[in-house]
Amino acid sequence: MSAVSHAFRVFEAVAQWQPIGVSAVASSLVMSKSTTQRALRALADEGWIEPSHNDSTKWVITTKAFALGSRHAGATSVRELTRTAMGELFDAFGETVHLSILDGRHLVVVELLETTAPVRTHTRIGDRFPLHATASGIAMLADMRASAIRESLDAGQPLEQLTAATPTDLASIEQRVATARTSGYAVTEGTRHEGISAIGAAVLDRGGDPFAAISVSAPSARLPESVHAEVGEQVRKAARRCSGVYNYERAT
Numbered sequence: 001m002s003a004v005s006h007a008f009r010v011f012e013a014v015a016q017w018q019p020i021g022v023s024a025v026a027s028s029l030v031m032s033k034s035t036t037q038r039a040l041r042a043l044a045d046e047g048w049i050e051p052s053h054n055d056s057t058k059w060v061i062t063t064k065a066f067a068l069g070s071r072h073a074g075a076t077s078v079r080e081l082t083r084t085a086m087g088e089l090f091d092a093f094g095e096t097v098h099l100s101i102l103d104g105r106h107l108v109v110v111e112l113l114e115t116t117a118p119v120r121t122h123t124r125i126g127d128r129f130p131l132h133a134t135a136s137g138i139a140m141l142a143d144m145r146a147s148a149i150r151e152s153l154d155a156g157q158p159l160e161q162l163t164a165a166t167p168t169d170l171a172s173i174e175q176r177v178a179t180a181r182t183s184g185y186a187v188t189e190g191t192r193h194e195g196i197s198a199i200g201a202a203v204l205d206r207g208g209d210p211f212a213a214i215s216v217s218a219p220s221a222r223l224p225e226s227v228h229a230e231v232g233e234q235v236r237k238a239a240r241r242c243s244g245v246y247n248y249e250r251a252t
Contacts (some may be wrong), residue, residue, distance in 0.1 A: 002087055003039070006031065010039040011061075015023050016104075019058035039235050061125065064095065070169075078212050079111045082203065085238035086113055086214060092234060095218040098200075100136045102211050103128065105152050107137050110212075123198045129192060132159055132173050133166045135200035136213035138186035143176045143202045143210040149177065165190040184240075185232040189220055197223040201234045201239035214239045 013025045027035040040059060043049045052058045074218040078101060084099045099111040109127045114120065130201035131137030131152055141149050153159065159168040167173045185201040192198070202217030216223070216231055223231065 003042070006035055007042055008225075009211050010036060011043055011048060012022045014043075014059050015061050017031050018060040019052035019055060021055075021058045024205075025059075045203075046139075052232065060128070064218055078203075082111070082212070082214060082238075083244045084109040085242050089214070089216055089234060089238055090115075093216055093218075093231060095216050095222065096123070098123060098136065098198075098215045098217060100134075100213050100215070102131075102140055102213075106130055106214065107134060107140070117218075117222075119219050121219075123217075128160070130160045132168070134186075134215070135186045135188040135198035135217070136202075137200075138173075138180050138188065138217045139200040139202045139213050139215075140182035140210040141173075142186060143204060143208075145209075152233045162192055163190055163194050165194070167191065183226070183232060187228050187232065194222055199223070199228060199235050201232075201236040203239050204243040206244055208244075212242075214242070 009029055009031070013028055014020055015026070016143065017028070020089065023032060023038070025031075026033045040049065044051075044059075046061035047062055049059045050062050052060045060103050082099050085202055086099060087219060089099045094115055094117070096115045098109055100107040100109050105237050106128050109125055109129075112123060112125060131141055141152060144152065153170060153173065159173075160166070161168050166178045167176060176186065176188075179207055185199055187197070189197045196217055197220040199213050200213045202210035203212040203214065203227060205211050214235060216235055
């Protein structure tokens with residue numbers, strides 16, 4: 001097998017399981033650790049992967065990789081579609097507004113309007129998170145068909161736990177999904193970053209399937225339970241205004 005083939009296989013493994021270390025990549029691909037390390041270094045040198053900010057021994061894909069994929073996934077059109085709605089939410093609440101698109105069991109942040117408050121959540125365009133750990137992800141799960149929900153949550157591996165509050169058992173996640181389905185929006189508190197709350201709602205394509213989500217996030221002290229209903233209803237309305245007008249072309 002050529003070095004190029006090795007690099008492609010390694011990149012696909014990083015994209016699927018990020019953040020992931022060299023040993024885990026090597027084991028999953030049944031590849032020697034030295035060959036895996038060379039492929040990782042070559043990908044990093046070309047700007048396709050980088051060390052995780054949370055653990056420098058593990059690798060994640062970069063925004064360069066995301067930007068290339070997003071052209072196929074239609075992310076630019078999604079940003080244009082939601083720009084006005086996101087701006088209205090930002091003006092109304094002054095907190096960070098995210099736009100994310102569905103990517104298998106994960107979501108990818110493709111746009112954000114960041115608050116000017118000194119204390120805030122720090123997210124970058126291109127960041128990738130598991131669906132079950134985010135308000136946007138739970139909101140998208142709530143609008144999925146039952147078979148799609150099972151496929152998104154059951155991959156034969158334990159669900160990733162980002163914080164002590166991240167739900168990792170199916171019963172807890174299903175309860176959150178059911179609540180979001182009833183209200184039209186999802187609320188999370190500290191499930192992705194400790195001390196950060198978020199409220200998200202799904203954007204649906206013409207077929208009624210979720211392909212993106214809009215969320216508002218802030219330190220929990222600035223997004224207390226007393227305002228969840230008000231913010232949630234505005235986020236729900238914003239997402240629904242952007243729904244049903246777009247045929248989303250998923251990357252294959």
